Amino acid sequence: MKLSRREFLKGAAASTALAAIGLPGVAAAAEAETKWVKGVCRYCGTGCGVLVGVQNGKAVSIKGDPNNHNQGLLCLKGAMLIPVIYTPDRILEPMIRRNGKGSELEKVSWDEALDFAAKRFRDTISEFGPNAVAYYGSGQALTEESYLANKIWKAGFKTNNVDGNPRLCMASAVGGYTTTFGKDEPMGTYYDIDNATCFFIIGSNTSEAHPVLFRRIARRKQFNPDVKIIVVDPRRTNTSRIADLHLHFKPGTDLALLNGMAHVIIKDELDDYRFHGRHCVFKDNDGSERTFEDYKAFLAEYTPERVQEITGISAENVVKVARLFAESPNTLSLWCMGINQRSYGVWANNLIHNLHLLTGHIGRLGASPLSLTGQPNACGGVRDTGSLSHLLPAGRVIANEKHRNEMEDFWGVPRGTIQPTIGHHAVALFGAMATGDVKAVFIHCTNPAHTLPNLNKYTPGLQKAFIVQTECFHDAETTKYADVLLPAAFWCETDGVYGCTERRYSLTEQAVQPSGNSRPVVNIMMDFAKRAGVDPKLIPFENAADIWDEWRTLSNGSPYNFYGMTRERLKKESGIRWPCPTEDHPGTVLRFVRGEDPLVPADHPEKVFFYGNPNGKANILFRPYMPPFEPADADYPFVLTTGRVIDHWHTATMTGQVPELRKAYPGAFVEVNPEDAARMDIRNGDQVVLETRRDKMTFPAKVTDTCMPGLVFCPFFDKKKLVNRLFHDAVDNISKEPEYKICATKVYKQV
């Protein structure tokens, strides 16, 4: 039978779906004229493998990589990536504002743009010192790009003003892992989803933010009806549709719930004394060692009844959730921005870890605390390479002289080159731009003019500082403030590594040539740095593969060891999880476990060895309940929260380019609970004013019981409604991550 081209394509499309559930396809013929190139999705931190179909030098198709963890599945956003490459809104020529802010952007040559940018950086450093310049990066940048930028700024320009948007989303998870386990990054992987018997999902709308993982959870539940799913969220999102128990609670009170669960677990003798007795140390909030008895005394006030008073969750459900968590054979916790974007986000992370350590739900398949990541390379690119203002690569920190010396020696710069004081974290950096302390900033692959909290406070800094931006799209808010725009090759137009939530590094290979006059970012950055006065010997690279090899070598011997992941190997395999110290090592599923993790000696006396801490033990930390920075009160009686919708990603600079995604959610809205709406005579589509202590804005109402009474929700993707203008800019004291999830607001119908 001869198939028409369209019938063939339909058969091929059906085959991708059948393959995703392990069944043979329906298309008989090979797709001779399509070349398939392996890569990773450009959006969330799930890190789905993709195959990009290329015909005549143009990307025309995309399908999920059946060999990567996503088993061939994608979400609609990921499937719509191809049109983003070819959108007319991409910036494809270098541009400068020759006459300063407010003047027109002019197309210029690469030489002129780079010289213009480099001269300003050189002059600024010469006149005001290295701390007058900064780099603001992204969890979407490729690993090679972030590593390179970190090296250029910290060892080349000699400033620690290196930070990025992961500070706004994942910093509290980093703080949680490092304060509990000594080193960042999770011990679990997505395999845990296939083996968990209880899911504790808190502060995560997995269904919309990580849809492919949601499918995996739903499948686990469907084929194993005894599996329990607990969703703890003040919003009843689509994620709770598969929940056995959904707990609404007063926003910002979950620290009390987590301590209350620990209280019940110990009271009911559901803790694993053998595990925490061997592998954990109890520590007070000041870091001093305490005993298990002290911990019990600390938890004494968190009775179910007291937790009910604080959270609004019934005492009965506090007991129920604690028992489900502890009594399940394998409990997996998943969380995301609802926990991280909080003024006590690190503590909230610690309290989740406490529950796992207390019950021994850790160190075996299906039992783990696994923080979900928001961006495709916040983990591999920024956290692991240490591209934040207080970090150095592979778990080193600026504050440690030995760590600085190790990096100076490795990078071949004199001892003392790296400053001993940490640089500005993200929010402080934009504050320093407003005061004039930081005068020139290189912004890479992110959109702070849209995403910063309390935005009105930070736009003066964007107006004042000299901004060089490598960005792809014309209409991003930050572009309005840029003095220089350097067009970057996008996604599969270049090559590089992404590291996702589960310590998996996957390579995106170049599938097509860069559009227009765009260039790979690593080439842009090296050219800029040399012109700005950085010693060329510091950056002796030809391409991203060279940078990868240096970074891979640096990781050797560190707790982040992935020396075995050569470029050639990454081309062949669909992602490898570190630690992976040798080329024949398969990668690690269970970190910190003897026989699994190559960094645990084979003859180590303990099965679990938390080598991130010098004593080899994890910390169970006494973190008391603290309220959010700005709870609702008599003057501002509602809580405003923000987040994503399924069809848009971050500030919609990419998804907003795709008409079909734009059509699904053309603009922001405010979700109002029907009880609240009825009281205020608000109906669907009515214009509703949200007024906070910072600003007020109007949104069309969406009356829905997704939000509990007293809570309203606005997505943040819409550049015409910059909802972050409404939020305060309080940050977590440890992680410096802002509390985007909670602020107090008035809500009323516009008249």
Add this chain to the structure above:
Amino acid sequence: MAILGFLVHTEPGRCAAVEQQVAAMPEMTTYGIHQDCYVVAVAEAPSSELEAALGRVGQLEGVLTCYVTGLTTEDEQEER
């Protein structure tokens, strides 16, 4: 016209009913029920209409969610 391959994940016991409704949609072709919870389907429509088409499937009673597995815009690229 774009061609989109996708899986419809249904609640237990509702797969057959969902499959019938998806098959009745003009832009859809189904490729059977699998593992009692998945309908394999292909949508054929201008890419600007795919979101809406998928949305209609997502709103059917008994549908947990839809997962895309592949999209080709070969014809549309040629038209550009």
